[in-house]
Amino acid sequence: MTKPLIILLAALLGLCAAGRSLEAVDFKGIDFPGGAISFADDVFDYSPGAGVGGAFANPSRALGEPDDSSMSLGNSGRLVLQFTDNYLTPSGDSSADLWIFELGLFEVVNLAISKNGTDWVGVGPTAEGQGIDIDVLADVHAGERYSYIELIDAGVGATVSDHAGADIDAVGAISTLPIPEPASLMLMGTGLAGLLVSFRKN
Secondary structure, eight states: OOHHHHHHHHHHHHHHHTTSOOOOEEETTEEETTGGGGBOOEEEEEEOOBTBOGGGGOGGGGSSSOOSOOEEOOBTOEEEEEOSSEEEOOOSSSSOOEEEEESSSOOEEEEEEESSSSSEEEEEEEESSSEEOGGGOTTOOTTOOBOEEEEEEOSOSOOOTTBOSOEEEEEEESSEEEOOOHHHHHHHHHHHHHHHHHHHHO
16 A cells, blocks of 8 residues: 555544544543543433432433532432443553542442443442542453443432432543544545555556
8 A cells, every 4th residue: 555545544544533522621630631522421321319309310410521510329329321422441551541520528439331331340439539440440451442331329428408429520531532423434434445446546
């Protein structure tokens, strides 16, 4: 393959990867190289525990960037969030790959990650407001991509009126890989087809 074709292929791959913005952003002192796409996009499941009411029972308050607006798990409640435009990936080093933002007291949650929302890799109990390194998990391997985050209140925090249990503001993947948009995939496919035709001619 000639050098110009190699350069064109690299450019197409770059465009595909850049289907979503990857401009690094700092949120509350934590650097997210993937920018705004780093944060959970959808609520996959929510089973509130006792002691949750009003606005704190709205799980969508845990989506997107941290904004000082939280939801509550309730005592032993469960929340599953999904990344739809990016994946959580292991970084290959000891740095934090995932960060949980919370409001109020640092309360403990039992954390797990999943590729499909069915098969889970347990991370174990972790305090909110800290980073999690998934590389240390025996069942996590280089190159794997995770779309689901499960948080279950450990039931050891304070019970406060209508926002008992852990209070989740946002969940972000520090080590992340964007999911290319359909238009980017189409562009890449067209470009690769053109490269193949050119390669055969040469």
